[in-house]
Each structure stands twice: as structure tokens, then as C-alpha cells.
Amino acid sequence: MDRYEGLREFVAARGAALSRTAFLLCGDHAAAQDLAQEALVKTARHWNRVKDGNPEAYVRKVMVNHHLSWWRRRGRHEHTMAVPPAPLAEDETGPVADRLAMRAALAGLPPRQRAVIVLRYFEDLSERDTAVTLGVTVGTVKRQSSNALANLRKILPDRANLMEPVL
Numbered sequence: 155m156d157r158y159e160g161l162r163e164f165v166a167a168r169g170a171a172l173s174r175t176a177f178l179l180c181g182d183h184a185a186a187q188d189l190a191q192e193a194l195v196k197t198a199r200h201w202n203r204v205k206d207g208n209p210e211a212y213v214r215k216v217m218v219n220h221h222l223s224w225w226r227r228r229g230r231h232e233h234t235m236a237v238p239p240a241p242l243a244e245d246e247t248g249p250v251a252d253r254l255a256m257r258a259a260l261a262g263l264p265p266r267q268r269a270v271i272v273l274r275y276f277e278d279l280s281e282r283d284t285a286v287t288l289g290v291t292v293g294t295v296k297r298q299s300s301n302a303l304a305n306l307r308k309i310l311p312d313r314a315n316l317m318e319p320v321l
Contacts, residue, residue, distance in 0.1 A: 161201050165194060168210050175214060178272040179221045181261040193217040214277070215287045218269045225265045259309040267302035270295055 172193070176186035193216040197204055204212045260268055266288075273284045274295070281299075285292045 158198060158201055160205050161198060164209055172213055175272060175277060176217055178276055179217060179269060181257060189217055189221055192220055211287060218288060222265050255310060259306050262309050263302055263305055267298050270298040271302045274299055
């Protein structure tokens with residue numbers, strides 16, 4: 155029996171969604187590719203144990219933990235708030251400007267708040283599943299979510315309609 159039986163199929167089926175999650179966590183395509191690759195390598199090491207459970211949740215948890223560890227090593231003081239683009243006149247570029255503004259706003263959140271927003275609203279996880287993925291309590295998820303949404307409203311005061319994901 156192959157040690158990695160089903161891993162290739164899992165990556166083919168869920169790789170794009172996992173890459174999107176990595177990008178939303180990092181805000182940078184190159185860093186997201188590295189993050190997703192690292193998470194899949196770690197998952198492959200434990201594939202026999204992971205494959206019968208929820209491998210996608212496992213990979214997401216590895217990505218979040220790895221990203222937060224990287225952020226801690228890099229130093230918390232290097233975090234800067236992103237400045238959203240100026241509002242554009244209504245035309246065909248509106249949805250693109252909305253996506254860019256939301257990406258900039260996400261980049262302006264502290265990593266834990268960003269992780270909660272990505273898992274809750276972009277990955278559509280429940281508060282409980284988000285708490286399990288992050289290894290925190292449901293109350294912490296609620297608090298982080300509330301703080302993150304308040305920060306997003308401060309970063310994007312004239313774009314309240316963007317509080318729903320538009321990526």
C-alpha cells in the first residue's frame with residue numbers, strides 16, 4: 155500500500171482553495187505559494203493519520219500556525235496598516251477596486267484577526283470550526299472577529315458595503 159495514497163487526489167481537488175486561503179493569510183502570491191507548499195509537505199508527513207479525518211482542516215490549521223509563527227519570528231513591530239485606494243467613480247472598475255480595497259484592508263489587520271476573518275468569512279467556517287483550527291476558544295474567535303470587523307470599518311470607512319467578502 156502506498157503511504158501517500160489519496161494525497162495526489164486531495165491536492166488536485168482542494169489545492170486551489172488551499173492556495174486561496176494561503177494568499178488571503180499572506181497577501182502576497184509568492185509567500186502564499188511557499189505557505190501552501192510547506193503546509194502540504196507537513197501534511198504529507200502525517201498523511202496516514204490525517205487522510206481519514208478532515209485533511210483540508212488539517213492543512214488550513216498548519217497554514218495558520220506556520221503563518222503566525224513566521225509573523226512572530228519576523229517581529230510584531232514591523233506590522234503596518236495598509237492604506238486603501240481612494241474611492242473610484244462608478245464604472246466597470248468598481249468590483250476590481252472593491253477587491254483591491256478589501257485585500258489592502260486585510261493586509262492591515264493583525265495576523266490573528268486576519269486568520270479569523272479568512273476562516274470565518276472567506277472559508278465559511280463556523281465559529282466552532284474556526285476555534286478548533288486556530289486552537290482557541292469560541293469566545294476568542296468572537297472577540298477577534300468583532301475587533302477585526304471594527305478595524306476593517308476604520309480602514310474602509312467609505313466602503314461599508316465591502317464587509318462581505320469580494321475576493
